Structures are given as structure tokens and as C-alpha cells.
Amino acid sequence: MSALNPTMRVGDQIAEALRHNLELSRKQASERAVSMLEMVRVPDAPRRARAFPHEMSGGMRQRVVIAIALCCNPLLIVADEPTTALDVTIQAQILTLIGDLCRQTGAALILVSHDFGVVSRLATRVAVMYAGQIIERGSTREIFEEPLHPYTRGLIGAMPELGSRFATGQDRLPEILGSLPDLLSPPTGCRFADRCPEVHAACSAPPPDVALREDRRVKCWLYADDQ
Numbered sequence: 001m002s003a004l005n006p007t008m009r010v011g012d013q014i015a016e017a018l019r020h021n022l023e024l025s026r027k028q029a030s031e032r033a034v035s036m037l038e039m040v041r042v043p044d045a046p047r048r049a050r051a052f053p054h055e056m057s058g059g060m061r062q063r064v065v066i067a068i069a070l071c072c073n074p075l076l077i078v079a080d081e082p083t084t085a086l087d088v089t090i091q092a093q094i095l096t097l098i099g100d101l102c103r104q105t106g107a108a109l110i111l112v113s114h115d116f117g118v119v120s121r122l123a124t125r126v127a128v129m130y131a132g133q134i135i136e137r138g139s140t141r142e143i144f145e146e147p148l149h150p151y152t153r154g155l156i157g158a159m160p161e162l163g164s165r166f167a168t169g170q171d172r173l174p175e176i177l178g179s180l181p182d183l184l185s186p187p188t189g190c191r192f193a194d195r196c197p198e199v200h201a202a203c204s205a206p207p208p209d210v211a212l213r214e215d216r217r218v219k220c221w222l223y224a225d226d227q
């Protein structure tokens with residue numbers, strides 16, 4: 001919502017990135033800006049390129065920002081909560097767009113999100129973080145179908161399914177009790193220990209990062225052979 005310059009037309013903002021990075025002429029950059037708007041499926045792109053950000057909806061502004069991110073042919077895109085402020089319908093359109101564009105351009109995507117629905121749609125591999133550490137990683141299927149770390153299991157257990165007793169308000173949604181540790185003086189052992197239903201004596205020491213298979217890891221004493 002605030003990434004665009006409110007005093008500049010959106011086409012000029014895309015062209016600015018192109019001229020700065022690719023040394024294009026003003027005319028070449030303007031033409032490429034319009035084609036970038038077409039690429040991110042902004043209707044009537046030549047006219048919309050002359051609009052100011054406040055004349056566009058949230059979803060359209062998001063597309064402009066994606067066009068700026070893609071216009072210099074990046075190899076890697078870091079998308080940090082790319083759809084947070086959008087309603088669910090527009091969110092679905094933007095996620096489809098990001099996925100399509102990455103496939104078309106060959107760019108890799110690092111997606112940062114707290115929303116498992118978004119993660120399951122876009123990611124092929126997932127790293128789950130807790131209190132500043134990666135505590136589990138694996139393929140998206142492995143994480144959703146076979147979560148190993150008690151924190152990941154708690155997160156997935158707290159997702160209501162459509163029509164479930166939790167979604168219909170007939171029962172209480174499971175929650176992870178407690179709150180995050182103080183990251184200025186984190187616990188010396190497992191950072192999740194105060195909230196973990198499976199905490200035991202070994203957890204007062206830092207848990208090992210256990211490799212179960214290639215690129216399938218979990219940072220928890222439950223999976224260490226020598227616990």
C-alpha cells in the first residue's frame with residue numbers, strides 16, 4: 001500500500017527502475033513499462049501507466065509493485081507477506097500471478113508468510129521458523145502431511161477446515177499456549193520448551209538439527225538418536 005511514490009505516475013515508477021538498472025532510453029523504458037503492466041495483467045495498460053497510485057485499487061497497486069520487481073529480469077524474488085492487505089479474492093489472483101510469472105521468467109521465489117494457505121499454494125519447499133531459528137524443513141507435502149516438530153504440528157492443528165466443528169464454532173480451535181521467548185535473552189535450551197507439550201529433560205540443552213532424509217530436517221530432541 002505504501003511502496004509506490006504517491007507523487008509519480010505508476011508507469012514512470014516502473015520506467016525509473018528500468019532506466020536506473022538497464023540504461024534504457026526514456027522512450028524505451030516507457031514502452032517496456034507498459035508491456036510490464038500488460039505482463040502483470042493490468043487492463044488497459046497504456047492508460048493505467050499514466051495513473052497515480054491513489055487512482056488504483058489495492059490489487060492493481062500490488063500488480064504495479066510486482067511489475068517493478070520483475071522488470072529487470074531478477075533471478076530471485078523475495079516476497080515478504082505479498083498479499084497481507086488484500087481481500088481473499090484479490091489475494092488468490094495475485095498468488096496465481098506470482099506463480100505464473102515465476103514459471104514464465106524462471107525466477108526463483110523466497111516467500112515469507114505466516115499464512116499456511118498461501119504457503120501451500122506457492123511453495124515447493126518449506127522452512128518453518130520459530131523465535132528466529134529454522135526448526136523444520138522439507139517439501140511442502142512433507143510439512144503438511146507429516147509435520148514433525150511440535151511447533152509445526154501445533155500450527156497445522158490450529159488451521160480450521162471448512163465445515164469442521166472448529167470452523168462452525170461448535171468447538172474450540174486448538175491453540176499453542178504461551179508466548180514467544182524474549183529474543184534479547186533467549187532460553188539456553190530449546191526455544192520452544194516453555195510451550196511444548198512434549199518437553200522432557202534433554203530439552204534444557206540446545207536441540208540438534210537432525211537430518212532425516214536429504215533436505216528433510218528437524219531441530220528437536222525427539223528425533224535425535226542419542227537422546
Ligand code: SF4
Binds near residue numbers: 190221
Ligand atoms: S526439543 Fe524438546 S521442547 Fe523443543 S520441540 Fe523438541 S520436544 Fe519440544
